[in-house]
Amino acid sequence: MGCRQGKRSAAIACVFLASLLFSTGGLLMKLIPWAPLAINGVRNLIGAGIIGIYLLCTHHRLVFSRSVFVGALSMVGVTSLFAVSNKLTTAANAIVLQFTAPVFVILISTFVFHIPPKRAEILTCVFVLLGVCLFFVDGIQAGNWLGNLTAVLSGICYAGVFLMNTGKNADAISSSFLGQLAAGIIFTPLVFQETDFSTVPVTAVICLGVFQVGLAYVFFSAGIRRTPAITASLITGLEPVLNPLLVAVFYGETVSPLSIVGAVLVVGSIVLYNLWMARQKATSEE
16 A cells, blocks of 8 residues: 555656646747747657657567657647747747647537537536637737737647547557657757857756656656646646736736736646546445
């Protein structure tokens, strides 16, 4: 019993560490004066190297299937669009709008796979979309609506990651590795157009690759298998809170009152939805 409890505690710690590492993305990207896709290429190439080492050490064989490849393609979209949106809008807007992914999972399941939504899912969509509308009203006023749109597209790609990683012959770590490797190969050459290779941007991009992308996905993959669903739902809700907080404290970026209201609606609705899903799953297993 003690051994099992110890493994569960270690798993929860891994998911928590992953959320902390994921949340550093906004701040580190703001510190790098490069084009967003150049940043994304280098961080993904480094991240793929970290995950590749993990795969070798754990003797985890890569899975090659349709689900894995679509998941990898979605991963390229997520990381690339988030990098672009993080440069065009505030870090808070970028991460919170990406956090809308579960709503797009619901919409895709309803209109593509013809799975009728439950009442809780409909309510979640309504409140999240209301929050998104507040972001766009604020974005038009502030001139960063394009960044907000890019962040929403990132959320749609993130929904693709969720859907494909739960399909037949899916393997999340394989999708992560192949997606990051592809993004690294495609976009890293753009870095040769940059001119600022001083200590701050170089250190920041290395930290992005090693910690925010590479180790974060390793910790998340290792921990999510043994972490209770409710606990995981609450922990992953830390990222959209910590990400803009770090940027505000260390970079001085502020968030408008309208965006704060939108963020509360989006993050609160998604966390409550995840908790509801976890309880539904627990009830069905009893």
